Amino acid sequence: MESELEEAERVGVVIVGGGICGLATALALHRNGIASLVLEKSESLRATGSAIILQANGWRALDHLGLGIASLLRQASLPIDSGRLVEVDSGKESDVLLGSGELRCVKRMDLIKSLADMLPSGTLKLGCRVTSIERDPFTRRPLLQLHNGNLIRPKMVIGCDGVNSIVADAVGLRPPRTLPMCVVRGLTTYASGHGLENKLVVLAKAGLQLGRMPINHKQVYWFMTCRMKLWTRRETAIAKDSNIIRQWSVESLDDFPMQDRDMVARSDLPSLHLTDLKYRAPWDLIGAGFRRGPIAVAGDAMHAMGPFLAQGGSAALEDAIVLGRCLSNFTANNLNLRRRKMTSEIEEAIGEFVALRRRRVMRLSAQTYLMGLLVQNSSSTIVKLVIRTFIGILFGDGADHANYDCGSLSADNDGHCEL
Numbered sequence: 001m002e003s004e005l006e007e008a009e010r011v012g013v014v015i016v017g018g019g020i021c022g023l024a025t026a027l028a029l030h031r032n033g034i035a036s037l038v039l040e041k042s043e044s045l046r047a048t049g050s051a052i053i054l055q056a057n058g059w060r061a062l063d064h065l066g067l068g069i070a071s072l073l074r075q076a077s078l079p080i081d082s083g084r085l086v087e088v089d090s091g092k093e094s095d096v097l098l099g100s101g102e103l104r105c106v107k108r109m110d111l112i113k114s115l116a117d118m119l120p121s122g123t124l125k126l127g128c129r130v131t132s133i134e135r136d137p138f139t140r141r142p143l144l145q146l147h148n149g150n151l152i153r154p155k156m157v158i159g160c161d162g163v164n165s166i167v168a169d170a171v172g173l174r175p176p177r178t179l180p181m182c183v184v185r186g187l188t189t190y191a192s193g194h195g196l197e198n199k200l201v202v203l204a205k206a207g208l209q210l211g212r213m214p215i216n217h218k219q220v221y222w223f224m225t226c227r228m229k230l231w232t233r234r235e236t237a238i239a240k241d242s243n244i245i246r247q248w249s250v251e252s253l254d255d256f257p258m259q260d261r262d263m264v265a266r267s268d269l270p271s272l273h274l275t276d277l278k279y280r281a282p283w284d285l286i287g288a289g290f291r292r293g294p295i296a297v298a299g300d301a302m303h304a305m306g307p308f309l310a311q312g313g314s315a316a317l318e319d320a321i322v323l324g325r326c327l328s329n330f331t332a333n334n335l336n337l338r339r340r341k342m343t344s345e346i347e348e349a350i351g352e353f354v355a356l357r358r359r360r361v362m363r364l365s366a367q368t369y370l371m372g373l374l375v376q377n378s379s380s381t382i383v384k385l386v387i388r389t390f391i392g393i394l395f396g397d398g399a400d401h402a403n404y405d406c407g408s409l410s411a412d413n414d415g416h417c418e419l
C-alpha cells in the first residue's frame, strides 16, 4: 500500500482537519480537478455539537459546491421562519434578529457525512494527527510530522484544523482568546413529534439563555449559554460525562418553563456537549497574514468566532468555495511546472484567497463580537444602547450578513458581495 508520504508527494495538496471546512475544501478542489489528501485526527467522522444553523450564505455556498448536497440536506431539515426572545421573568417578547433568507438547522453528522461521501475514495485519512508543521530549510516545502512519526512534504498545506489549529501557529496567528461563557448543546427526539413551530425561540434569565429550534418534525436542537468567569476543574469534570451535563443543565434551568426543562431532561445522551468558547478578536485579524508561503488557514483556524451570529460554519463553507476557485488553475498540468515557478504560482493563488476573504471575515468577526457583548449581559443599559447603535451604524439592520454570495467555483466568477 502507498504510504502517506508517497501519497502526499503525489497529490500535492494536504488539508489538515476533516471538519466542515476541510471536507468542503477537498470537495471544492476535487470539483475543479485537483486531488487532495485530508488528514483527520479522529478515528471516525467527527460532528461535535450535534447540529448547526446554516444561513442563506451557507446554503448558497453548498449550492455552488453542487453534487446535490444542498438538496439532500434541505430534505432533512425544516425552514425556520423567525426568531423570538422571551424574558423568563417578565414574559416580555422581542424578535431575534436572524440573517435574511433561507435558514435551517441541520444535524452536523448529516452535513459532514454528505460532504465525506462525495469525496473520491482514499481522500480522507482518519486517525491521522499532524503533530508539527515546519518548512524544509532547503526546498521551502511544508514539512508535516504525523503522530506515527511519518514526515510528509506536500506542495501546499491548508489548515482546516479548527480553533486550536497548529497550522495557525505555523503561519504566525496569535492564539485564540476565551470568552467568559460556556455552552451546552444537545438534541431531543420526540418519537411522536414535537409539535413546535418552525421558529428559533430563546428564553433568557439572568445570564442564562436557552435556545431551541426544530430540525425536523421529531428532533429539536437546543443550546444553553451561561456566563462564567473561568473554565475550572468543575466544568472540566462536568464536560466529561453526558449524564452529568444533562443533570447540571436541567438544574441550571430551575426557573425556566416546565416544557423546556423537560426537553433538556429528555435529550439524547450521545448528542450532549459542553464547551467553552474561543474566538479570534476582530483586531487580531486586521494585520494577520493567514498564510506563510504555501501554507494557509481556513475555517475556524482562520477566523474562529463566537456562536452569536451562527455564521462560523457558513463562513467555513464560503472559504472552501473561494479556495477551490483560487486554486482552480492548479490542475495536474501545472503541478508539473518547474518547482520554482509552481511554488510562486501556488503562493500567488493562496494570496488571492486571503485577499478575497479578509474583508468578509473581519466584518463577520466584528459583528459577532458586538453581538456577543450584548448576549453576555454584563454591561449596563447605556453600554448596551451604545453597542446597539454601533451595530446599527456598521451593519444596518444587522441581518445583511446572510446576503453574501461567495461566488461560484468557476474561475470566471468571482461572485459579488452584498453587504
Ligand SMILES: Cc1cc2nc3c(=O)[nH]c(=O)nc-3n(C[C@H](O)[C@H](O)[C@H](O)COP(=O)(O)OP(=O)(O)OC[C@H]3O[C@@H](n4cnc5c(N)ncnc54)[C@H](O)[C@@H]3O)c2cc1C
Pocket: 016, 017, 018, 019, 020, 021, 022, 039, 040, 041, 042, 046, 049, 051, 052, 053, 054, 128, 129, 130, 131, 160, 161, 162, 163, 164, 165, 166, 183, 185, 275, 277, 298, 299, 300, 301, 306, 307, 310, 311, 312, 313, 314, 315, 316
Ligand atoms: C457552541 C457553538 C455553537 C455554534 N453554532 C454554530 C451555528 O449554529 N452555525 C454556524 O454556522 N456555526 C456555528 N458554530 C461554529 C462552527 O461550529 C464552526 O465555525 C465550524 O465547525 C468550523 O469548521 P472547521 O472545519 O473550520 O473546524 P472544526 O469543525 O473544528 O473541524 C476541525 C477538524 O480538524 C481536526 N483536527 C484538529 N487538529 C488536527 C490535527 N492536528 N491533525 C488532524 N486533524 C486535526 C479536528 O478533529 C476536526 O475534525 C458554533 C460553534 C460553537 C462553539
